[in-house]
Amino acid sequence: MLIRNATLTDGRTGIDLLVQQGRIAAVGPGLFHGQAASAGSDDIDAAGWLLSPPFVDPHFHMDSTLSYGQPRVNASGTLLEGIALWGELKPLLTEEALIGRALQYCDWAVARGIGAIRSHVDVCDPRLLAVRALLEVKRRVAPYLDLQLVAFPQDGVLRAPGALDNLTRALDLGVDVVGGIPHFERTMADGAESVRVLCELAASRGLRVDMHCDESDDPLSRHIETLAFHTRRLGLQGRVTGSHLTSMHSMDNYYVSKLLPLIAEAGVHAVANPLINITLQGRHDTYPKRRGMTRVPELMDAGVNVAFGQDCVMDPWYALGSGCMLEVAAMGLHVGQMTSQARMRDCFNAVTVNAARVLGLPADGLVVGAPGDFVLLQARSPVEALRLRATRLLVVRRGQVLARTPPATATLALPGRPPQIDWTLPQ
Ligand code: FE2
DSSP, X not given: OEEEEEEETTSOXXXXXXXXXXXXXXXXXXXXXXXXXXXXXXXXXXXXXXXXXXXXXXXXXXXXXXXXXXXXXXXXXXXXXXXXXXXXXXXXXXXXXXXXXXXXXXXXXXXXXXXXXXXXXXXXXXXXXXXXXXXXXXXXXXXXXXXXXXXXXXXXXXXXXXXXHHHHHXXXXXXXXXXEOGGGSSSHHHHHHHHHHHHXXXXXXXXXXXXXXXOSSOTTOOHHHHHHHHXXXXXXXXXXXXXXXXXXXXXXXXXXXXXXXXXXXXXXXXXXXHHHHHHHTTTTOOSSOOOOOOOHHHHHHTTOOEEEXXXXXXXXXXXXXXXXXHHHHHHHHHHTTOOSHHHHHHHHHHTTHHHHHHHXXXXXXXXXXXXXXXXXXXXXXXXXXXXXXXOEEEEEETTEEEEEOOOOOOBOOOTTSOSBOOOOOOO
């Protein structure tokens, strides 16, 4: 495949990119000017649009996605009612329905330019129905989507009877990552113990860790500190992720100034889920209402790899969502007040290369030797892509086109005005 005249996320323009045997073989300005692509391969004029690494969703729940309203809607809209509602739905699930909903969501995700998803899968059901279903989904989508699964004990690995055994069996079946939910255990001490047990389990099996960590407004929730401690103790640097970390929003500033270097030193990745954090946190507040999202710019400044996840699409916790990582990044940008040019680019990276790093995937961008995976966006820069929630003109994996969307345009009927709208400004 040959792509001509693309703009890259670092601002370089007029770039040609060649993919051979699924990998980027050449990339540079005007490399193939006047040369035809080899017979039988795609030759695509990017017309100056933005060629980006694929979107990566580092935090999702594919076992519950597209189940909104089953068996009822979340009346209070709170996290705890969502967990209770998911508990009501679990006995009603079938493997067939789980697979059907997940595959439908994967279609949406691919069309939106997502190349990889890390999905938590609830292991508190002793039948491991959702685990088996999502392992089957992972097998079916493998040709076009990287699906990484996290064994997630939704009801608490120590609090729920049999959960540790279920989680271990899920890993035996092929689930990739060890999950946890320390703030949901009965006590702070149990939460800390769960972090120790789960990190040791991951270390013994050579697996990564991704915990729902401190997903509350409690300024005294301290499980991220414990997670960083055990990460370093067990030599798991770079392989552990703290998801949500919303309590950091409410923590004492002095304590955070001690905590940030500990997270950075341990190489723990941080994942914020802006759409969900902003809607589920602060529910017990009157005014002012806390926003709940973790301290994204401060974590980045401390040297922590920070990514944004989607968490939920049409499930017991969230009625909206569509697989649009640009929507996720734009929400993170607004909630985090990350409005400088550099910060806006950070937000774009948080749903592309930073998120890839969380999953342990190649994260060097569109360089020679990298997989031929990219998205052509109807925008001239990452910031414009965020502003416009840009159309994914072309989604490519290993040099093969997976999806096309026609450019977004409108036809005006205004006297003295050109009929077509150009949504972009000269760069
Ligand atoms: Fe989650």
